Amino acid sequence: MSGSADPLAPFLEGEVAVGEGTRFGAYVVLRGPLRLGRDCLLEDHVVVGKRPLLSPRSEAGGELGPTVVGSGVRICAGAILYAGCTVGERAIVGDQVQLRERAEVGAETVVGRASTVDNDVRVGSRCRIQSLVYLAARTTVEDDVFIGPGALTTNDNTLSRHPRGVRQAGPTLRRACRIGAGAVLLPEVEVGEEAVVAAGAVVTRDVPARTVVAGVPARPLRIVGEEELLERFR
Helix, strand or coil: CCCCCCCCCCEEECCEEECCCCEECCCCEEECCEEECCCCEECCCCEEEECCCCCCCCCCCCCCCCEEECCCCEECCCCEEECCCEECCCCEECCCCEECCCCEECCCCEECCCCEECCCCEECCCCEECCCCEECCCCEECCCCEECCCCEECCCCCCCCCCCCCCCCCCEECCCCEECCCCEECCCCEECCCCEECCCCEECCCECCCEEEECCCCEEEEECCHHHCHHHHC
C-alpha cells in the first residue's frame, strides 16, 4: 500500500496490512512493515511505524522487526508508535503516548495520556499505566500491574558516565504490584508480587512481595492483607 491523494486518508508508506473494520481519524501516518489487526481505531494525528533517530553515541540501537498492533486496539490522538513495537489485543494507547522501538504492551493494557514506554520495555497484560508515566529502557512490567500518574523508572545509576557498551536496565515490577503517584524507582530494583509503593516514594532497593513501602528512601510499613489481593477484585 502507498500514500493516498486524499489529505484526510491515512498516509501509507511501505508494506502495511490493515485488518477489516479498522477506522482512522484525520492525518494518520502508517509506515511499514506494519500489521494492524481487525476493528482497531486510530484517532487524529497518530503515527505508527516511526523510525527512531538516534545520536551517534546512543546505545538504544538494534534490529527492528515489523510493527504489530493487535485486533481491537485503540490508539488515541497524537500517539506515536515507533517501528518494531508490539501492542496486544484490545489495549488502549492514550493521547500523546510515545511507545518506542521494540517495546511490547500486552493485551487489554491501558497506557495513559502523555506516558512514555521507552525502547525494549516489556509490559504485560491488563496493566493500568496512568498519565505522565515514564518507563525507562529495558524495564519489565508483569501482568496486572498498576502505575500511578507521574511515576517514573530509571535505568542508569551513573547518570551517563558508564563505559560504552554497558547495557543499563530498568526495574522489574512483578505481577499485580501497585506503584503510587509520583514514585521514583531506581535502576534494576525489583518490586515483588502484590507489593505496594506509596505515592512519592523513592525506591532504592528491592521490595519484597506483598510489602507496602513508603518514604525517601522507601522503607517497609506493613504487609499487604489478604483482603487487598487482586483475586478479591476479579
